[in-house]
Amino acid sequence: MARWFYGLLLILSVAVLLSVYISPLHVPLAGLLSLGIPLLLLGHGVLFVFMLLSRSRWFWVPLLVLVLSFPYLKATFRWPSADRFQEARTEETLEVLSYNVHLFRYNREKRNPAEFRESIARWLSEHPADIKCIQEFYQDETTASTHMIRRLAQDQGMHISYQPVQRRRQRQSIGMAIISRYPIVNEGRVFDNSRNNGVIFADIRWNSDTIRVYNAHLESMSIQAEALKDVEGFKENYYDVARKIRNGQVTRARQLAQLQQHIADSPYPVLLMGDFNDTPYSYLYFNLRQNLSNAFERAGSGFGFTYNRVLFFLRIDHLFYQEDFFDVTDFKTYSAVDYSDHYPIGALLRKRSGTP
Incomplete structure (x- = not known):
């Protein structure tokens, strides 16, 4: 009996792990099945210790199963290290x-949204990043306080x-x-x-090189996270949430094909970052x-969660880079910057040694 049970458990576990390739x-x-991977990892970890x-x-x-799960563990957690980002x-x-x-x-805690607008504009203006990719950028030229192109770029000499x-x-x-x-060529x-989703790119002259930077905001699922804050809310909205997750994953798979083809045709080294609305x-x-x-x-460092709402355990903002050109020296999730429903993410990169 035990042989059949553990054999079936192994087969089902491998099927869940392989669902990310379908x-x-x-x-x-398949997309719904892959969402169970974190619970699978946790369950097998507890089971291994108990056994x-x-x-x-x-x-x-x-x-x-845990050995086979190494790529997922690597995408989930990194041992926390001291914050030496600016150093x-x-x-x-x-x-x-x-x-x-x-x-x-x-708008959070019934505070005036204008407070968050000023906080986020000030934080972005003062941040020393050389390249900033911003999703859900609202531009209103009717007032100086909402003219964000001027405030975040033109006034900063960017x-x-x-x-x-x-x-x-x-x-x-x-x-x-x-x-x-750096100049955009x-x-x-x-x-x-x-609506407000899409992918844009800019070719940027960085020193003697030109790099292509993609800013991505892939299909949203339009899930009202607050409706899932308790057991009753989860029960009432389970089927609607599952449908939205499934539909969102199908749309993002179509968008992925377009994006990958565009990246493949790029004549320059690639950086890709943004809100992907998908977990690792x-x-x-x-x-x-x-x-x-x-x-x-x-x-x-740590789990790197990027969502600032009820479903706080999500990492859906990502930064990808072309490894044959770039080395990443540091990465940071700005979890103390809570002026939006996402946390900013940032990285320090340098040109790979030996790259022409």
Whole structure:
């Protein structure tokens, strides 16, 4: 009986682990299955310790699953290290930042959204990053306080590529922005969905090289996180949430194909960052890892959660880079900067030694 039980457990566990390699376009439920990977890792960790202490001869089953889970463990957690981010800055490093600013209108604890707008604008203006990718960028030219292109770029002597996705009025729009200390020599968009999602790019002259920076905001799931803050809310909204997760994963799989083709055609080394609306246990994440490296996995600390709402345990903002050109020296999640429903993420990179 035990042989059948542990055999079935092993088969099911491997099936869950392999679900990240199955496109939601072909099997929509595969994406839902992959969301169970964190619980799978936790469960097998507890089971392994229990079976080891009880001297069960079947301890090798959870041990084998944990060994097979190494790529997922690597994407989940890095041993915390001292924060030496600013100390690691040199003349040779390139500091980059990604931030979903929630239209500069985050409203929390019934506070005035204008307080958050001013806090986030001040923080972004003072941040020393050489390149800043901003999602949900709200531009309103009717007042000085909401003219963010001027405040965050022009007044700072920075270059900017702003791609509006949705225009509300003649002088008001929602879009995405790439702000750079270095000259922008080309710009454009990969796609957009006419709401506030999409991917844009800018070719930036960095010293003697040109690099291509992608700013991504992939399909949102439009889940009301507050509705899941207790057991009753979860029960009432379970099926609706599952449907939105499945539909979002299918749409992001289509967007991924467009993005990967654009990256493959890039004549320059690539940086890709933004709000991907997908966890590290997803088809999208593991596909991007095939050709790009993830900065958190190389230089992050802790769990690196980036979502600032009820579902606080999510890391859905990512930074990928082309490893044959860049080295990442440090990565940081700014979890103390709570002016939006996302935390900013940043990294220090340098040109790989020996690269022409």
